[in-house]
Amino acid sequence: MKQIVLLPGDGIGPEIIREARRVLESVAQAYEHQFCFKEALIGGAAIDATGQPLPPETIEACLTSDAILLGAVGGPKWDSIDSSIRPEKGLLGIRKELNLFANLRPVRVMKPLINESALKPEVLEGVDLLIVRELTGGLYFGQPSERRTVDGEDGVVDTLVYKKSEIKRIVHTAFEAARKRQGRVLSVDKANVLESSRLWRETAIEVGKEYPDVLLDHMLVDNAAMQLIREPKQFDVVVTENLFGDILSDEASMISGSIGLLPSASLNDRGLGLYEPVHGSAPDIAGTNTANPLAAIASAAMLLEHSFGLIEEARTIETAIETALINGYRTNDLASDSKKGITTIEMTDAVIQSI
Amino acid sequence: MKQIVLLPGDGIGPEIIREARRVLESVAQAYEHQFCFKEALIGGAAIDATGQPLPPETIEACLTSDAILLGAVGGPKWDSIDSSIRPEKGLLGIRKELNLFANLRPVRVMKPLINESALKPEVLEGVDLLIVRELTGGLYFGQPSERRTVDGEDGVVDTLVYKKSEIKRIVHTAFEAARKRQGRVLSVDKANVLESSRLWRETAIEVGKEYPDVLLDHMLVDNAAMQLIREPKQFDVVVTENLFGDILSDEASMISGSIGLLPSASLNDRGLGLYEPVHGSAPDIAGTNTANPLAAIASAAMLLEHSFGLIEEARTIETAIETALINGYRTNDLASDSKKGITTIEMTDAVIQSI
Ligand SMILES: CC(C)[C@H](C(=O)O)[C@@H](O)C(=O)O
Ligand SMILES: CC(C)[C@H](C(=O)O)[C@@H](O)C(=O)O
Numbered sequence: 001m002k003q004i005v006l007l008p009g010d011g012i013g014p015e016i017i018r019e020a021r022r023v024l025e026s027v028a029q030a031y032e033h034q035f036c037f038k039e040a041l042i043g044g045a046a047i048d049a050t051g052q053p054l055p056p057e058t059i060e061a062c063l064t065s066d067a068i069l070l071g072a073v074g075g076p077k078w079d080s081i082d083s084s085i086r087p088e089k090g091l092l093g094i095r096k097e098l099n100l101f102a103n104l105r106p107v108r109v110m111k112p113l114i115n116e117s118a119l120k121p122e123v124l125e126g127v128d129l130l131i132v133r134e135l136t137g138g139l140y141f142g143q144p145s146e147r148r149t150v151d152g153e154d155g156v157v158d159t160l161v162y163k164k165s166e167i168k169r170i171v172h173t174a175f176e177a178a179r180k181r182q183g184r185v186l187s188v189d190k191a192n193v194l195e196s197s198r199l200w201r202e203t204a205i206e207v208g209k210e211y212p213d214v215l216l217d218h219m220l221v222d223n224a225a226m227q228l229i230r231e232p233k234q235f236d237v238v239v240t241e242n243l244f245g246d247i248l249s250d251e252a253s254m255i256s257g258s259i260g261l262l263p264s265a266s267l268n269d270r271g272l273g274l275y276e277p278v279h280g281s282a283p284d285i286a287g288t289n290t291a292n293p294l295a296a297i298a299s300a301a302m303l304l305e306h307s308f309g310l311i312e313e314a315r316t317i318e319t320a321i322e323t324a325l326i327n328g329y330r331t332n333d334l335a336s337d338s339k340k341g342i343t344t345i346e347m348t349d350a351v352i353q354s355i
Numbered sequence: 356m357k358q359i360v361l362l363p364g365d366g367i368g369p370e371i372i373r374e375a376r377r378v379l380e381s382v383a384q385a386y387e388h389q390f391c392f393k394e395a396l397i398g399g400a401a402i403d404a405t406g407q408p409l410p411p412e413t414i415e416a417c418l419t420s421d422a423i424l425l426g427a428v429g430g431p432k433w434d435s436i437d438s439s440i441r442p443e444k445g446l447l448g449i450r451k452e453l454n455l456f457a458n459l460r461p462v463r464v465m466k467p468l469i470n471e472s473a474l475k476p477e478v479l480e481g482v483d484l485l486i487v488r489e490l491t492g493g494l495y496f497g498q499p500s501e502r503r504t505v506d507g508e509d510g511v512v513d514t515l516v517y518k519k520s521e522i523k524r525i526v527h528t529a530f531e532a533a534r535k536r537q538g539r540v541l542s543v544d545k546a547n548v549l550e551s552s553r554l555w556r557e558t559a560i561e562v563g564k565e566y567p568d569v570l571l572d573h574m575l576v577d578n579a580a581m582q583l584i585r586e587p588k589q590f591d592v593v594v595t596e597n598l599f600g601d602i603l604s605d606e607a608s609m610i611s612g613s614i615g616l617l618p619s620a621s622l623n624d625r626g627l628g629l630y631e632p633v634h635g636s637a638p639d640i641a642g643t644n645t646a647n648p649l650a651a652i653a654s655a656a657m658l659l660e661h662s663f664g665l666i667e668e669a670r671t672i673e674t675a676i677e678t679a680l681i682n683g684y685r686t687n688d689l690a691s692d693s694k695k696g697i698t699t700i701e702m703t704d705a706v707i708q709s710i
Binding site: 074086088092118119120123139140142145146147150151153154155156157158159160161162163164165190192193194195196198199221222223225226228229230231243244246247248249250251253254259 | 429474512515585586
């Protein structure tokens with residue numbers, strides 16, 4: 001029996017995780033699997049209950065589980081507190097503790113929503129890309145990261161650090177993913193300025209030699225930010241370091257018409273994975289039963305695929321999401337101004353209907 | 356008599372700078388000014404002639420000039436050479452030598468080109484924003500930036516450094532600019548992760564107190580990358596650190612339909628300014644008389660406004676650019692597939708016509 005740890009977190013987290021769980025239960029029933037769920041605390045909810053954003057019991061529960069599904073963390077309630085106990089520290093902490101170095105963010109265009117995007121439909125048609133973001137290195141974790149005197153004045157320093165082995169393994173992840181897709185890897189860096197990017201590029205070229213069947217290309221991050229809008233179809237797998245990946249994947253979310261649809265997976269090298277929607281905790285609508293559960297549900301589909309190898313079940317959920325959208329179901333974030341959206345629960349029911 | 360140093364640089368640089376000069380000369384004639392031009396070397400052209408991307412004579416010429424107009428630097432010819440003498444080092448070097456810390460990148464939507472953008476016209480209407488990018492600090496210049504052993508393995512480090520005084524002065528630039536515009540400053544950072552961003556945000560708030568007439572807001576860089584696409588009209592002045600500004604301003608260039616239109620100004624605290632198109636050196640079309648000269652011409656307009664205080668003359672150039680576009684003149688980058696674009700020289704003639 002597979003054990004799934006649920007980390008509802010803050011804001012709309014608990015609502016969407018509850019709905020994603022319902023979908024997983026309905027898949028379990030339809031395909032005769034047994035999933036066992038265990039809830040644990042993270043983020044602001046964990047701070048409120050225990051004084052820290054990532055309690056040891058949560059890490060322990062995750063380490064002994066088969067997969068983790070997370071809602072969202074953070075909110076204004078915890079914004080002003082000391083930075084060492086911010087909710088985000090829980091998210092960064094769990095990534096680091098579980099060594100979840102490979103963040104996969106697929107971006108597809110949902111046909112029924114193609115007119116909702118700020119981009120023109122003709123630019124969007126056929127877009128299907130995967131951003132592979134390094135998640136446990138770079139500026140996010142480099143030391144020193146501190147206030148200090150610089151040339152005799154008040155100043156500050158952050159440090160971008162990578163070990164070559166860290167670059168290698170994430171680039172391998174990208175090449176492996178490309179093999180199952182269109183066979184193209186684009187490595188994004190800022191090699192005309194940063195030494196870390198030059199090592200990144202060299203390493204990508206080196207690793208690429210082991211994949212003669214996959215095409216490797218390079219692009220500067222500023223140009224990539226432009227090309228993602230200009231012609232998103234040109235991309236297959238995009239691999240990049242932590243902070244560039246953070247920026248580019250949020251930008252790319254606009255391609256799909258809504259950030260409310262996008263799932264992500266964060267994997268370590270032992271096959272453990274944490275799955276979470278790309279969107280945040282949306283504290284303004286928390287508890288109102290109006291949040292869009294689809295990104296959380298799509299994250300559950302990624303969980304089935306990547307952690308349990310249940311490809312058919314994953315496809316079933318993805319198709320069910322698309323069917324619900326084709327049938328016109330829309331939560332508020334997707335509804336046009338004239339129509340009122342359906343509730344979080346109703347949207348989930350619509351998905352479950354076709355499972 | 357005002358002295359302008361021209362730095363044609365590489366690729367299409369020489370062609371577009373020659374055309375921008377023609378426009379400046381026609382303005383000088385129309386308004387009875389005297390501009391004197393002096394050419395100097397930078398980038399790959401300088402490497403070829405002198406062995407270094409920024410010869411001392413170039414720095415000397417710039418320091419004794421009233422303003423600088425630069426074309427573009429870089430190209431595949433110099434891509435494989437040792438990183439210490441890359442063409443880009445010339446650009447980074449001149450920014451640092453002249454202390455050009457304030458990079459202004461205005462993004463407006465050109466009505467006649469509103470249908471050329473990948474974004475929908477309704478998203479673009481009314482967009483008029485200014486990105487104020489810090490240009491001489493952060494990861495671009497921080498030390499150490501080197502290969503080194505990390506935990507006993509091959510690794511690399513780059514350093515993001517800011518002095519508080521550097522943050523202060525660029526934030527002041529943004530507030531001053533906002534006063535002449537819609538009175539709103541958005542400071543973009545990654546304060547939920549980076550210590551440097553937390554100092555950035557604190558400093559922005561502190562400086563903001565001196566501008567009670569200007570509204571200050573904050574946004575995380577990942578969200579900003581998204582919002583620039585989702586609803587670009589929401590922005591007035593956006594101020595951010597060097598690398599975030601590099602990425603966001605190239606992304607924002609997509610709003611205007613073409614990077615071939617966008618000018619930039621880089622200013623120091625003594626009023627000296629370097630003006631350059633946002634686009635690169637486009638080596639593939641260099642020497643073919645097909646490059647779009649409008650970004651270089653618009654940069655010349657910014658030069659007249661910011662370095663010489665010639666506001667009317669600057670507006671005249673900007674209106675002439677728009678008129679040329681309204682009249683249907685298009686270089687290849689703007690022409691639809693069915694029509695062949697006009698030449699670089701013809702486009703400039705079209706602009707000069709209405710001066
Ligand atoms: C909440 C924040 C620390 C996080 C990040 O920057 O990684 C988020 O933006 C993300 O992309 O998952
Ligand atoms: C050429 C490069 C070093 C430069 C930068 O990153 O600043 C360019 O992209 C720019 O934005 O002017």
